Amino acid sequence: MAGISILNSFVKKDRKAYKLKPKCRVIAPLSQKGGATKSTSCVNIASVLCEMGYRVLVIDLDQQGHSTMGLGGDNLEWEYTMANVLDYEKIIEDFDPIPIEKALMKTLFESKTDGSLWLIGANITNEEYSAAHYNDPSKKMLLSEELDKIKDKFDFIIIDSPPGLDFWNWSAIFALDYIIVPLEPGHGEMRSYNDFMETLLQIKEVNPKLKHLGTFLTKANPQTNLYKDFKQNFEVNTPGILFESEIPQDTKIKESLGYGIPVTLYASSSKSSKSYWSLTEEVLKRCQLIEAKG
Ligand SMILES: Nc1ncnc2c1ncn2[C@@H]1O[C@H](COP(=O)(O)OP(=O)(O)O)[C@@H](O)[C@H]1O
Numbered sequence: 001m002a003g004i005s006i007l008n009s010f011v012k013k014d015r016k017a018y019k020l021k022p023k024c025r026v027i028a029p030l031s032q033k034g035g036a037t038k039s040t041s042c043v044n045i046a047s048v049l050c051e052m053g054y055r056v057l058v059i060d061l062d063q064q065g066h067s068t069m070g071l072g073g074d075n076l077e078w079e080y081t082m083a084n085v086l087d088y089e090k091i092i093e094d095f096d097p098i099p100i101e102k103a104l105m106k107t108l109f110e111s112k113t114d115g116s117l118w119l120i121g122a123n124i125t126n127e128e129y130s131a132a133h134y135n136d137p138s139k140k141m142l143l144s145e146e147l148d149k150i151k152d153k154f155d156f157i158i159i160d161s162p163p164g165l166d167f168w169n170w171s172a173i174f175a176l177d178y179i180i181v182p183l184e185p186g187h188g189e190m191r192s193y194n195d196f197m198e199t200l201l202q203i204k205e206v207n208p209k210l211k212h213l214g215t216f217l218t219k220a221n222p223q224t225n226l227y228k229d230f231k232q233n234f235e236v237n238t239p240g241i242l243f244e245s246e247i248p249q250d251t252k253i254k255e256s257l258g259y260g261i262p263v264t265l266y267a268s269s270s271k272s273s274k275s276y277w278s279l280t281e282e283v284l285k286r287c288q289l290i291e292a293k294g
Pocket residue numbers: 033034035036037038039040041066163218219220247248249250251253254257272
């Protein structure tokens with residue numbers, strides 16, 4: 001199995017192994033489905049990039065705050081969400097929007113190789129803002145404009161969006177360079193995935209520079225026939241899309257969320273940690289390939 005062979009030759013590499021041009025890339029795991037592992041993937045890919053030595057910012061846009069929690073945000077003091085940065089005063093009188101720099105909080109995670117991991121957290125204000133501006137297309141550019149102000153501070157900005165395609169998803173879509181798509185083997189999941197691939201055509205009309213880097217299997221259980229058939233069918237029907245790396249079903253992931261520590265640090269030698277490392281490496285390689293082609 002390809003995913004397993006990658007893990008057998010697993011060696012952690014740092015940023016020097018990748019000759020990426022120094023610029024900020026905005027990436028998101030995207031899927032319309034809740035529970036697709038978007039937040040888990042944001043947290044762990046960001047943690048790996050930080051360990052590699054990159055300056056990373058995670059922006060949580062989902063009021064459920066799972067990536068805020070997963071990066072230890074619940075144990076830190078912070079006040080502002082992206083809703084506060086955009087023009088939140090339209091909802092709460094006398095509220096002045098705050099500069100995006102004030103919403104940046106440094107997490108406790110950093111690396112020996114100068115990597116750092118920052119977070120803009122999410123809470124109920126995200127939901128209130130989204131509900132108030134749902135039908136206001138002009139507001140959907142604001143996130144992208146705000147990110148332009150801080151791109152010189154980061155190598156990667158990873159965006160965690162809510163499920164569905166609400167205000168925050170479309171705001172993110174305007175700002176993104178790359179998406180990766182998590183997919184759990186299953187028939188219902190495949191149906192949602194196909195719907196999402198149709199939506200991706202509309203998404204690309206809105207943001208033509210956005211690239212789908214690839215799709216990865218998650219919560220994978222390679223022993224099951226469901227997994228084997230699913231993977232084989234997927235590869236036959238859509239060759240070249242799947243990442244070789246896949247994230248196994250692993251209870252350590254749920255445990256790590258409770259501690260506010262990415263699984264890549266909480267259980268660094270676990271299969272899921274190694275899988276997130278190899279997935280992140282593949283993400284970097286695919287960025288490199290696309291950018292080399294120009
Ligand atoms: N590889 C995995 N194995 C087992 N559980 C996982 C795995 N990845 C994520 N989970 C759990 O699945 C649930 C949904 O994941 P989450 O990242 O919150 O999805 P989303 O952000 O797409 O809604 C969470 O409880 C999370 O801890």
